[in-house]
Amino acid sequence: MLQSIKQNWFSNVRGDVLSGLVVALALIPEAIAFSIIAGVDPRVGLYASFCIAVVIAFVGGRPGMISAATGAMALLMVTLVREHGLQYLLAATLLCGLLQIGAGYLRLGSLMRFVSRSVVTGFVNALAILIFMAQLPELTNVTWHVYAMTAAGLGIIYLFPYVPKLGKVIPSPLVCILSLTAVAMYLGLDIRTVADMGDLPDTLPVFLWPEVPLTFETLAIIFMVVTVVVVVFTHNLAYGVLAGVLLAAMFFANKVGHYLHIGSELDAAGHQRTYRVVGQVFFSSSDKFTGAFDFKEALGKVTIDLSRAHFWDITAVAALDKVVIKFRREGTEVEVLGLNQASATIVDRFGVHDKPEAIDKLMSH
Known part of the structure; x- marks a missing residue:
């Protein structure tokens, strides 16, 4: 405890x-x-x-x-x-x-x-x-003082992170609030x-x-009201069809989300683990995907084999980014391989784990 x-x-x-x-x-x-x-x-x-x-x-x-x-x-x-x-x-x-x-x-x-x-x-x-x-x-x-303070605040928030050393140690919003408050009080600005x-x-x-x-x-x-009436109470078949389609979509997503298997194997030296993902990764199965990885295991390298998996939406891409970035934060080298063409397209478009400028920004938070 x-x-x-x-x-x-x-x-x-x-x-x-x-x-x-x-x-x-x-x-x-x-x-x-x-x-x-x-x-x-x-x-x-x-x-x-x-x-x-x-x-x-x-x-x-x-x-x-x-x-x-x-x-x-x-x-x-x-x-x-x-x-x-x-x-x-x-x-x-x-x-x-x-x-x-x-x-x-x-x-x-x-x-x-x-x-x-x-x-x-x-x-x-x-x-x-x-x-x-x-x-x-x-x-x-x-007064014009308000617009000047607004511009100064935006400048501090977006530019302070680029200051060497201090920019990644002290949150820029905190610097903005404290510094501009001090300036306003010292100068007695009419704001x-x-x-x-x-x-x-x-x-x-x-x-x-x-x-x-x-x-x-x-x-x-x-x-505050809001009674949901479907068919029986409204006698409107369109509402019933809509409700049926939505329920069917939820049940289908839940069922497909369970068809996701993630296995792993450790090499003989005990320094590299390979995760093999089989199934569909989308908003319903993304939590299961991220929960299958052990981020605390001391490893030199992790390989994520996605040759038998398919990524469908940006929620799945965000889950992959989360996994890769978490491993890298622990000092582990990560290799992602086997993406099919459709999955690779959506990952390249929305993913950030292979974009150095985005990684630096995320790792600093």
Whole structure:
């Protein structure tokens, strides 16, 4: 147990402290911005982010995990807060937590295998656009100092990593936040600050039960509608056909995902292991693919034979990149061979493990 605590909590103290500082400083304006989007007091977003971040640090499922107020949830809560008030938002939060705990006990996380990497990428990009749009009001009808600080911030974030030695040791967002804050305070620039967006809390939050009636009507309000009706209730065959096609696709993907075998053999000297992959690698089987490799085994070289495998999508390519980069981080030489023409085409187009400039960027994170 002590070894596990040491590994999870003290194996990368410098990196954890620096990343914690970045998250803490960047989370304040983000939480306030999302509070404004949701239509609640900025203190609500700050309290929520603080509580969630602390809880997830101790009971989170993986090291380095962070969770806080997000734009995706803020958008969903706009109508709820506007029509029913803050108390229903708190009740919805508690219900959401219970549903997530239930999903965890039922191991529904395995269903994420059916979510393609392209879908996740689209969601993250949409969230980035939402964050950008939330900041647009801060860039209109302002003094030139704001535009100068914005340009300086972008310059520091994107150019500081190229500074010899320091660029790969200190996160550029942290440098940006600290340096520009110091400049603004020293020069007394006429720019809006976090405090201008709302009152900052000066006490710790207190746990209170939401003041809502415990009725089915309340539950219906929290769920905010959305009854899925297929054929029987709508008498619309098109909905039934669509639902049938989607279910058939899921069952087929699940079935094909199980037809993946990865075996390995160690050479006589004990320095080189060859992994042989047989089957289809795509979004449903990518986790099984990455889980079949032992990254902690002390080896000089690893050969991944893909002559009897096929890579179908960018999720599979990302899984291959992850495997190769993890081995290289452990100091192991990796050779990938046997890709068929179709697989080689998609790997060459979307893969990064054989692109030195991309590898340097990934290895520095």
